[in-house]
Amino acid sequence: MYKNWRAYVLPFLVLLVLFPFTYLLFLSLSGAWYYPDVLPKYFGLRNWRTILSSETGLLQSFLMSTGISLAVAIVSTLSGFFISKTVYYHPHKRILNLLAYLPYILAPVVFAACLSYFFLKLGLFGNVTGVITAQFLISFPYALIFFSSFWNERIKNYENLVSTLGGNTLDRYFKVLFPLAKGLLLVCFFQTYLISWFEYGLTSIIGVGKVQTITIKVFMFIKEANYFYGALSCCLLIFPPVVLLYINKKYVFKKIA
Secondary structure (H helix, E strand, O other): OHHHHHHHHHHHHHHHHHHHHHHHHHHHOEEOOOOOOOOOOEEOOHHHHHHHOOOOOHHHHHHHHHHHHHHHHHHHHHHHHHHHHHHHHOOOHHHHHHHOOHHHOOOHHHHHHHHHHHHHHOOOOOOHHHHHHHHHHHHHHHHHHHHOOOOOHHHHHHHHHHHHOOOOHHHHHHHHHHHHOHHHHHHHHHHHHHHHHHOOHHHHHHHOOOOOOHHHHHHHHHHOOOHHHHHHHHHHHHHHHHHHHHHHHHHHHHHHO
């Protein structure tokens, strides 16, 4: 009885999970779908062809979002790794780790509003550099907290052993620390990439509409009631997370296990 029940429930759950993604793809290929029509009057690649034109700028937004997220993820992961080591050896590491949670006390929009004056004075308002800097301010604390559990006495003893055997700083990092933290570095890179990729509040305030990432485009089309372009931009929005999830499952988690 239990096996028969399970045979029906599992396919239903799979369909339930896949339905939103399938519907978004279907809607992105549709056009002129009005009540009371059961099916859209147009179904094809016309909407997708527009991403190559200047009409919507979706392709440019996708490439811009990719560049911003890569920059934020690389800088946040590397700086979080190195500075977390300094924090671990600091006598007040508990207080410093606690301070890393401060950016998450406020909502991103409120946090961006608090930073807007300083960004305006520094000339970082309404440009890509300002958006990268703002997103770094919330991604770096995450990386710092993420790597705080990596450092311990065992890692410290490995470093001391390398120094005892005549190794220098580069040897400690490239022959001991980086190999040991390889899985964590990849996971942190993926996580900070996704934080930047889906960020809306900071980008909308600091970018002031000039930096139109793919997330901004999604909300813009939804506000305009352009559901077909909105679905298309959502497909582009979820594409990198799906790829990262596949890479995580196939390569990263296997190596960690």
